Structure formats: structure tokens, C-alpha cells
Amino acid sequence: MKTRKIIVEIVCFILMMNFFYDGIYKVAYWQNFGVWMYYAPLLDPVSGVLKYSIPIGEIILAISFFLPRFRKWALYVSIGTLLIFVFWIMTVSLFTHRLFWPFHALWAKPNWVEKMLFALAFCWLSFVALILQRPLGSRQSDSKFLRNMPADAS
Numbered sequence: 290m291k292t293r294k295i296i297v298e299i300v301c302f303i304l305m306m307n308f309f310y311d312g313i314y315k316v317a318y319w320q321n322f323g324v325w326m327y328y329a330p331l332l333d334p335v336s337g338v339l340k341y342s343i344p345i346g347e348i349i350l351a352i353s354f355f356l357p358r359f360r361k362w363a364l365y366v367s368i369g370t371l372l373i374f375v376f377w378i379m380t381v382s383l384f385t386h387r388l389f390w391p392f393h394a395l396w397a398k399p400n401w402v403e404k405m406l407f408a409l410a411f412c413w414l415s416f417v418a419l420i421l422q423r424p425l426g427s428r429q430s431d432s433k434f435l436r437n438m439p440a441d442a443s
Contacts, residue, residue: 293421297360300418304367304411305354312347330385331377346370361422364415371412375405
């Protein structure tokens with residue numbers, strides 16, 4: 290049980306640092322991020338809202354990983370946001386063929402496959418942490434939902 294808790298803590302720390310770094314980096318280079326959001330494919334109608342909500346949301350998500358009461362919520366939100374990001378990359382790649390990434394948020398010049406794999410790896414880590422947070426005896430098969438029911442309902 291202690292090993293599971295340590296793994297969850299490490300995963301939450303890694304995710305917290307990733308989202309905090311990304312949020313602070315976008316705030317530090319606010320004008321560059323705003324210009325990029327304006328010219329980003331498929332995002333121009335909502336670029337004004339996303340310019341503010343993405344960095345603030347990433348910092349709030351990082352803070353929620355720090356607070357044990359909100360960790361489960363933060364893990365779910367991180368899975369959702371990372372999957373939306375991967376879906377956006379795939380959609381832009383398939384329909385507009387205009388992909389560029391001006392930020393080097395952990396390395397110098399990532400390509401889109403690296404960004405997708407990175408997001409999917411963090412999504413997988415969030416999922417593993419959610420699974421490890423559950424108590425050992427709380428599996429779906431242990432519930433009494435369909436226990437001792439006949440196979441035919443008649």
C-alpha cells in the first residue's frame with residue numbers, strides 16, 4: 290500500500306511540475322503566446338479566450354495536484370485536457386496541414402509526434418495514478434451488482 294501511495298505522489302509531482310512550467314512559461318512569454326494563439330489553426334475564433342484560460346488553467350491544475358483533496362479531480366482534468374490537445378493536433382494535421390509550435394516547453398524544437406507522445410505518456414501516467422489511488426478491494430467485480438442472479442431473466 291505504501292508503494293502505491295509513493296507512485297501516486299511521484300506521478301502527481303511530475304504532472305504538477307509539467308503544468309506549472311507550461312503555465313508560467315506561457316505567462317512569461319505572454320505576447321508571443323497571444324500571437325501564436327491568434328494564428329493557430331482552427332483556434333482563431335476563440336483565441337482571445339484561450340490566450341487567458343490556458344495559462345491560468347494550467348497553473349490552477351498544477352496547484353490542485355499539490356492539494357491532496359483535489360488530486361483525483363486534477364488527474365481526471367489532466368487526462369481530459371491532454372486528450373483534447375492530442376485530438377487537436379490530429380485534427381489540425383489531417384485537415385489544415387499547418388502545424389507549428391513556437392514554444393520549447395521542455396526541449397528546443399519538438400515535432401508534433403513528440404508532443405503527442407509526450408501528452409499521451411502524461412495521460413497514461415494520470416490513468417495509472419487514478420487506478421493506484423483506489424483501495425485494493427474496490428474492484429467492480431467485488432460489487433454485488435450482478436451477484437447471485439440467474440443467467441436468464443425469465
